[in-house]
Amino acid sequence: MTDGIPYRVRMTGISKRYNPIQTLDTVSLTLKPGEVLGLVGDNGAGKSTLSKVLSGAVIPDSGTIEIDGKAVSFASPADARAAHVEMVYQDLSLCDTVDVAGNLFLGREPRRRILGVPFLDNRKMHGLTRDMLDRLGIVIADTRLKVENLSGGQRQSIAIGRAASFEPKVLIMDEPTAALAVAEVEAVLELIRTVSARGVSVILITHRLQDLFLVCDRIQVMYEGRNVAERLIGETSIEEVVNLIVGRKFSARSARHGNETGVSA
Structure with missing residues (x-):
């Protein structure tokens, strides 16, 4: 202390x-x-x-x-x-071939169930990603962009x-x-x-x-x-x-x- x-x-x-x-x-x-x-x-x-x-x-x-x-x-x-x-x-x-949202939530993707079967909840994942990026002041126009298409600074920010x-x-x-x-x-x-x-x-x-x-x-x-x-x-x-x-x-x-x-x- x-x-x-x-x-x-x-x-x-x-x-x-x-x-x-x-x-x-x-x-x-x-x-x-x-x-x-x-x-x-x-x-x-x-x-x-x-x-x-x-x-x-x-x-x-x-x-x-x-x-x-x-x-x-x-x-x-x-x-x-x-x-x-x-x-x-x-x-x-x-992961260069995965989009921005997929990289942020890799291994902990939000899911929803349809008739008891789990499916990836893409809408929720991209919504959460946008909120997270905005809170941190990270400027990326589209959370569906693949990481391989981002600049070095954007990749570092992700x-x-x-x-x-x-x-x-x-x-x-x-x-x-x-x-x-x-x-x-x-x-x-x-x-x-x-x-x-x-x-x-x-x-x-x-x-x-x-x-x-x-x-x-x-x-x-x-x-x-x-x-x-x-x-x-x-x-x-x-x-x-x-x-x-x-x-x-x-x-x-x-x-x-x-x-x-x-x-x-």
């Missing part, structure tokens, strides 16, 4: 080793209700493994996890979902919307704005703001550091499987975050400056 607000998530002493590689070394993470935490680090820093521990996809060797002050143990993503933890992976896991439809307490997003156009990036960031405003705690993993300063409340930096720093978003800068990520003082040198000192470009 901090400032009188109980933690939505509290991970303590999380460690994970894959043979000789210590992927996570006694890592801790806290998250408040409605908070957006930027989890950053270079490739191999351990941020994806830590998020997979929280989402139930990876079982840690040691450490504890608490959700709303209650100790939990996840052996699978189904266990994490039961505790209202959802993760949107970078590959989205959408993946986030599907996760949000499970009423999560915690939503983890892995590189949600990678390879998106500028307008699509803003739409996804606005969706993050909408979800967090509803009280959902968000963990944002991204290499687009500028995005952190648009939606995050706090940043946690990982380096070689360990926590190295936490910063409130208003008390840091992109330059400091870069320095922390690379683990040494970072100074950008232009090609012109390099040529002036005899270094070839």
Whole structure:
């Protein structure tokens, strides 16, 4: 608990080793209700493994996890979902040949019975999909469009919307704005703001550091499987975050400056 607000998530002493590689070394993470935490680090820093521990996809060797002050143990993503933890992976896991509504309700489609026989209730499913998209501010004209015909930003929004439809307490997003156009990036960031405003705690993993300063409340930096720093978003800068990520003082040198000192470009 901090400032009188109980933690939505509290991970303590999380460690994970894959043979000789210590992927996570006694890592801790806290998250408040409605908070957006930027989890950053270079490739191999351990941020994806830590998020997979929280989402139930990876079982840690040691450490504890608490959700709303209650100790939990996840052996699978189904266990994490039961505790209202959802993760949107970078590959989205959408079915391209299925329409928008079908992707949102995949595996839990509403049904109606005719003479005792269950049938898919398409009208209800599309109506619920439209309501859900409108509540989240997701702009898609037709819920019958196949996902393969959507833009990258729309596909990302559908993946986030599907996760949000499970009423999560915690939503983890892995590189949600990678390879998106500028307008699509803003739409996804606005969706993050909408979800967090509803009280959902968000963990944002991204290499687009500028995005952190648009939606995050706090940043946690990982380096070689360990926590190295936490910063409130208003008390840091992109330059400091870069320095922390690379683990040494970072100074950008232009090609012109390099040529002036005899270094070839």
